[in-house]
Amino acid sequence: MLRADRTRLARSADRCFQVLVTTFAALVLVVLGLMLARTTYTAWPVFHRFGLDFVKGRDWAPSRDVFGALPFIFGTVVTSLIAIVLAVPVSVGIALYLTEVAPARTRRPLVYLVELLAAIPSVVFGLWGLIVLLPRLQDHVWTPLSAKLGFIPLFAGPSYGQSFATAGVILAIMIVPIVTAISREVIALVPHEHKEAALALGATRWEVLRLAVLPYARAGIIGSVMLGFGRAVGETIAVALVIGGSPQITASILQPGYTIASVIANQFNEATGIHIQALVGLGVVLFAITILINVAGRLFVWRAARGLAS
Amino acid sequence: MGVRREARLILLALVVGLAAALVAGCGGSKVVSAQQASDQTSGAKVVLNGSGATFPEPIYVQWAGEFNKSRPDVQVNYQGIGSGGGIEQFTSQITGFGASDAPMSDEELAGAQKAGGPVLHIPMVLGSVAVTYNVSGVKDLKLDGPTLANIFLGKIKKWNDPQISKLNPGVSLPGDDVKVVHRSDSSGTSYIFTGYLSAVSPEWKSKVGQDKAPEWPTGIGGEGNDGVAAAIQQTKGAIGYNELGYALENKIAYATLKSANGEWIKPSSDSTSAAGSGVTYPDDLRFSLLNSKAPGAYPIVSATWILAWKNPAQDGFNRQKAKDLIQFLSFGLAGDAQKQAPDLGYAKLPKDLQSLALKAADSIQLPKS
Amino acid sequence: MSGVSGRRRVADRVASVWMLGSVLCALVPLAFILGYVAYKGAGLISWTFLSQSEPFSFTERGGGFWNGIKGTLKLITVATLVSAPVGILAAVYLSEYGRGRFATAVRFVTDVMTGVPSIFVGVFIYSLIVLETGHFSAWSGALALAVLMLPIVTRGAEEVLKLVPRELREASLALGVPHWRTVFRIVLPTAASGLVTALMLAVARAAGETAPLLFTSFGNRFVTGWTDFNQPDSALPLLIFRDARSAYSTAQERAWAGALVLIALVLVLTIAARFIATRRSVRTV
Numbered sequence: 029m030l031r032a033d034r035t036r037l038a039r040s041a042d043r044c045f046q047v048l049v050t051t052f053a054a055l056v057l058v059v060l061g062l063m064l065a066r067t068t069y070t071a072w073p074v075f076h077r078f079g080l081d082f083v084k085g086r087d088w089a090p091s092r093d094v095f096g097a098l099p100f101i102f103g104t105v106v107t108s109l110i111a112i113v114l115a116v117p118v119s120v121g122i123a124l125y126l127t128e129v130a131p132a133r134t135r136r137p138l139v140y141l142v143e144l145l146a147a148i149p150s151v152v153f154g155l156w157g158l159i160v161l162l163p164r165l166q167d168h169v170w171t172p173l174s175a176k177l178g179f180i181p182l183f184a185g186p187s188y189g190q191s192f193a194t195a196g197v198i199l200a201i202m203i204v205p206i207v208t209a210i211s212r213e214v215i216a217l218v219p220h221e222h223k224e225a226a227l228a229l230g231a232t233r234w235e236v237l238r239l240a241v242l243p244y245a246r247a248g249i250i251g252s253v254m255l256g257f258g259r260a261v262g263e264t265i266a267v268a269l270v271i272g273g274s275p276q277i278t279a280s281i282l283q284p285g286y287t288i289a290s291v292i293a294n295q296f297n298e299a300t301g302i303h304i305q306a307l308v309g310l311g312v313v314l315f316a317i318t319i320l321i322n323v324a325g326r327l328f329v330w331r332a333a334r335g336l337a338s
Numbered sequence: 339m340g341v342r343r344e345a346r347l348i349l350l351a352l353v354v355g356l357a358a359a360l361v362a363g364c365g366g367s368k369v370v371s372a373q374q375a376s377d378q379t380s381g382a383k384v385v386l387n388g389s390g391a392t393f394p395e396p397i398y399v400q401w402a403g404e405f406n407k408s409r410p411d412v413q414v415n416y417q418g419i420g421s422g423g424g425i426e427q428f429t430s431q432i433t434g435f436g437a438s439d440a441p442m443s444d445e446e447l448a449g450a451q452k453a454g455g456p457v458l459h460i461p462m463v464l465g466s467v468a469v470t471y472n473v474s475g476v477k478d479l480k481l482d483g484p485t486l487a488n489i490f491l492g493k494i495k496k497w498n499d500p501q502i503s504k505l506n507p508g509v510s511l512p513g514d515d516v517k518v519v520h521r522s523d524s525s526g527t528s529y530i531f532t533g534y535l536s537a538v539s540p541e542w543k544s545k546v547g548q549d550k551a552p553e554w555p556t557g558i559g560g561e562g563n564d565g566v567a568a569a570i571q572q573t574k575g576a577i578g579y580n581e582l583g584y585a586l587e588n589k590i591a592y593a594t595l596k597s598a599n600g601e602w603i604k605p606s607s608d609s610t611s612a613a614g615s616g617v618t619y620p621d622d623l624r625f626s627l628l629n630s631k632a633p634g635a636y637p638i639v640s641a642t643w644i645l646a647w648k649n650p651a652q653d654g655f656n657r658q659k660a661k662d663l664i665q666f667l668s669f670g671l672a673g674d675a676q677k678q679a680p681d682l683g684y685a686k687l688p689k690d691l692q693s694l695a696l697k698a699a700d701s702i703q704l705p706k707s
Numbered sequence: 708m709s710g711v712s713g714r715r716r717v718a719d720r721v722a723s724v725w726m727l728g729s730v731l732c733a734l735v736p737l738a739f740i741l742g743y744v745a746y747k748g749a750g751l752i753s754w755t756f757l758s759q760s761e762p763f764s765f766t767e768r769g770g771g772f773w774n775g776i777k778g779t780l781k782l783i784t785v786a787t788l789v790s791a792p793v794g795i796l797a798a799v800y801l802s803e804y805g806r807g808r809f810a811t812a813v814r815f816v817t818d819v820m821t822g823v824p825s826i827f828v829g830v831f832i833y834s835l836i837v838l839e840t841g842h843f844s845a846w847s848g849a850l851a852l853a854v855l856m857l858p859i860v861t862r863g864a865e866e867v868l869k870l871v872p873r874e875l876r877e878a879s880l881a882l883g884v885p886h887w888r889t890v891f892r893i894v895l896p897t898a899a900s901g902l903v904t905a906l907m908l909a910v911a912r913a914a915g916e917t918a919p920l921l922f923t924s925f926g927n928r929f930v931t932g933w934t935d936f937n938q939p940d941s942a943l944p945l946l947i948f949r950d951a952r953s954a955y956s957t958a959q960e961r962a963w964a965g966a967l968v969l970i971a972l973v974l975v976l977t978i979a980a981r982f983i984a985t986r987r988s989v990r991t992v
C-alpha cells in the first residue's frame with residue numbers, strides 16, 4: 029500500500045474510533061440520564077407539594093401523608109461517614125502493602141483474598157452482621173464504650189446493638205475491597221522513575237511511598253473512595269438488617285437509626301400513590317448527596333493536582 | 339499485523355458483544371403479546387406467574403410442586419415479594435394472580451376494576467400472629483389485649499409492672515426493662531397485629547391505627563420475621579410479634595392471650611381454625627377474623643387471599659390458562675392440600691369458608707378460546 | 708539504614724505496622740464470614756446441590772439451587788457482555804477526549820449513578836420494559852444488572868485509564884501509530900489489569916444483588932433453557948435472600964450453601980478474567 033493511502037486510512041480509522049467511543053459515552057449518558065430524569069420526574073409532585081420541608085422535615089408518617097426526609101439523610105450520612113473513616117485508612121494500607129511491600133510470592137494470593145471480600149453478596153454481610161458480629165460488638169465494644177465514655181454525646185445512651193455504629197462497621201467491611209482494588213491499580217501505575225528517584229535520594233520505604241507514590245496516585249485513590257462511598261450509601265439489605273429501623277436524629281452513634289436506601293427497600297413494595305413518590309423523592313435526595321460528595325472529591329483532587337504541579 | 343486485520347478483530351469483538359445482547363432479547367419480546375409469551379415456553383407449557391405476600395409462600399409453593407406432578411404441563415411460579423407489590427403486578431397484568439394478607443381496599447379495587455375488570459378474593463388458608471418474647475424465667479406469659487397495647491404504646495416500661503403481674507399470678511417477673519421489637523419493613527403481619535391492637539385499645543386506634551408500616555410509638559425495628567426474631571433472641575426483656583409458623587420453627591417463646599370471650603388461648607392450628615367458625619362471610623369474601631368471640635379462637639388470626647380476575651379474557655388469558663388457574667385454586671382448596679396447612683404453621687379453612695372459596699374459584703369465567 | 712535519623716526510622720516502622728495491620732483488618736473479617744458461611748452451608752455442597760433445583764416443599768431437606776445457579780450464569784453473562792464494552796469504551800472516550808460539557812455531563816451522571824439504590828434500577832427497567840412487553844423475562848433482568856454495572860465499570864475504568872502515563876501515548880503517536888491503535892495496543896493493555904478489576908467489582912456487585920431482579924427477572928421455581936431469555940428466571944441472590952431468612956432450617960441450609968457457591972463463582976470468574984488480562988498486559992513497572 030502506498031504510504032499516502034495508509035495515512036488516509038489511518039485517519040479515517042481514527043475518525044471512526046472517535047465516533048465509536050463518543051457513541052458509547054452518549055449511550056451511557058442516555059441510559060443513566062434517563063433513569064435520573066425519570067426518577068426526578070416521578071418524585072416531582074412531592075417536591076412541589078412539600079418543597080424544602082421534604083428535606084427539613086423530621087417526621088415520616090405515610091398514613092398521615094407527612095413526609096420528612098431528614099432522619100434518613102442523617103442516617104445515610106452518618107453511617108457512610110463511619111464507613112469511610114474506618115475503611116479508607118485500612119484500604120490504602122492494604123493497597124500499599126500489596127503493591128509495594130508484599131513479597132512477590134504472597135502478592136497474588138493476597139490479592140485474590142481481598143477480592144474474595146468483594147464477592148460476598150450483601151445479604152450474607154447483613155445476616156452475618158446481624159447474627160455473628162452484632163452480639164459481639166454489642167458485648168465487647170459498644171456496651172463498655174457507652175459505660176466508660178457515655179458522657180460524650182457521641183457514645184451516649186444504652187446500646188441496643190442495632191445502631192448507626194454497627195451499620196457503619198458492616199459498611200466499612202463491605203467497601204474495603206472496592207477502595208483497595210482501585211487504589212491498588214492506580215498505585216501500581218505509578219512510574220518506576222518516581223520511586224527510583226526518591227530512593228536515590230536516600231528516602232526510607234515509607235518516605236518513598238509518601239513522597240513519590242501517594243501524591244501521584246492520590247487522584248485515583250480519591251476516585252476509589254468515591255466508588256466506595258457510592259456503594260455505602262446505596263447499600264440496602266445489609267444496613268436494613270442491623271440499623272434498627274428507627275427514624276431518629278441523635279448525636280449518639282450507638283442508637284438505632286435509619287437510612288434512605290433501607291427505608292426505600294422496606295416500604296417500597298407496600299407503598300401506593302404519594303407514598304411511592306415520596307420514596308422515589310428520597311432516592312433523588314440520595315443522588316443529590318452523592319453529587320455533593322463527588323463534587324467535593326473532584327475539587328479535592330483538582331487542588332491536590334495543582335499542589336503537585338507547583 | 340496489518341491495520342485492516344486488527345480493525346476487523348476489534349469490530350468482531352464488539353459485534354459479538356452486541357449480538358449476545360440481541361440474541362437474549364430476540365425472543366421477539368416486543369412483537370409477541372403477553373399471552374403468547376407466557377405460553378410460548380419450550381414444550382407447550384402453561385406458566386402461571388403469581389406474586390404477593392411472603393406469609394403464604396411456603397404453602398403456595400408446596401402446592402405448586404404437587405400440582406405440577408399431576409399436571410406437568412402447568413408451571414405455577416409464585417414469588418413472595420410483599421402484598422403491595424403483588425397487587426401492583428396483578429393490577430398491571432404482569433402476573434396472572436396476586437396474593438395478599440389484607441383484602442384489597444375499595445380504592446385498590448376501583449383501580450383494578452378500571453384496569454382489568456372485577457377482582458375475586460379467594461381465601462386459601464388461615465394464619466395467626468404470635469406474640470414472641472424473651473423474659474428470663476418466664477415460660478408461659480399471659481397477656482390480654484389492653485395490656486399488650488399498652489406495652490406497644492410504651493406505657494408499660496418494666497416486666498414486673500402490676501398490669502402484667504396481675505395477669506400472671508404466681509410467676510416471678512424480673513424487673514428488666516420492656517424492650518419492644520417491631521417490624522421495620524412494611525408487612526401484612528404488622529397489618530394484622532396492629533389491627534388487633536386497634537380492636538382492643540381505643541388509644542392505639544386513635545394514636546397509631548392499623549397499618550402495614552405504622553408509626554410505632556416505641557421500640558426498635560427488626561427487618562423481616564428473622565430480624566425481629568434475632569432481636570428478640572438477643573435482647574433480654576424483648577417482646578415482639580412473629581408469624582406463628584416462624585415462632586414454631588425457631589422455637590421462640592410466645593404468649594397466651596385472652597380472647598374476646600375471656601378464654602386463655604395459645605396460638606395453634608386449632609385455635610386459628612376456630613376463629614373462622616361461626617362467621618357470616620360477606621359475598622365478596624373480604625373480612626376480618628381479628629378478636630374473634632368464637633370458643634377456642636385465638637384473637638390474632640387472619641385469612642390470606644389469592645386475587646384473581648373474574649373475567650380473565652380481558653387480561654390476556656386464553657381458555658386453557660384460565661382453566662388451569664381454576665384447577666390450581668381448586669387443588670389448593672381441596673381437602674388433601676388443606677391438610678398440609680398445619681404442618682407449615684397455618685390452619686385450614688373451616689368447611690363453610692372452604693366451600694365459599696371453591697364457589698368463588700369456579701365463578702371465574704372461562705374465555706371463549 | 709545508616710544515616711537515617713531516629714524519627715524517620717520510627718515513621719517507617721509505624722507505616723509498616725499500619726500496612727500489615729490493615730491487611731489483617733481485612734483478612735480477619737473475611738475469615739470469620741467465610742468460616743460462618745462454610746459452617747452453615749458446606750454440609751450441603753455436593754453435585755446434587757449444583758444440579759438439582761429447589762424442592763417445592765419447604766420442609767424437605769436437600770435438593771439444590773440449580774435453577775438459581777443457571778439463572779445467575781445466564782444473567783451475568785449477558786449483563787457483562789452488554790455493560791463491559793459500553794462502559795470501557797465510554798471510559799476511553801472520557802480519558803482520551805474527555806473535555807467539554809458533554810464529557811462533564813457523562814461524568815456527572817456516572818458519578819451520581821454509582822450510588823443508585825439498586826431497587827430503582829429494577830423499577831426503571833420494570834416500567835421501561837416489563838410493562839411494555841407485559842411479562843417478566845431474564846433479559847430484562849440482565850439489562851437491569853447491566854445498568855447497575857455500567858457506572859461502576861465506567862468510573863473504575865476511567866480512573867485506571869487516566870493513570871496510564873501520558874508519555875506512553877505520546878511515544879506511540881510520535882512513532883506514527885494512529886490514535887485508535889495506540890488505545891487498543893498500548894493504553895488498554897497497560898491498564899488491562901485495572902480494567903479487569905473494575906469489571907470484576909461490577910460483576911461481584913451484580914451477582915449479589917436481589918432488588919433489581921425482583922421486578923424484572925422475577926424468579927422461577929422451574930429451570931429455564933440456556934437460550935430462553937423470554938421467561939422469568941431465577942438467580943442465586945434471590946434464592947439466598949429468601950431462604951436464608953426463611954423460618955425453615957432446611958431452606959436456611961440451602962441458602963448458606965448457595966452463598967458459598969456464589970462466592971466461589973465470582974472468585975472463579977475473577978481469577979479467569981485476571982489470567983486472561985495479565986497475559987496480554989503491558990506493565991510500566
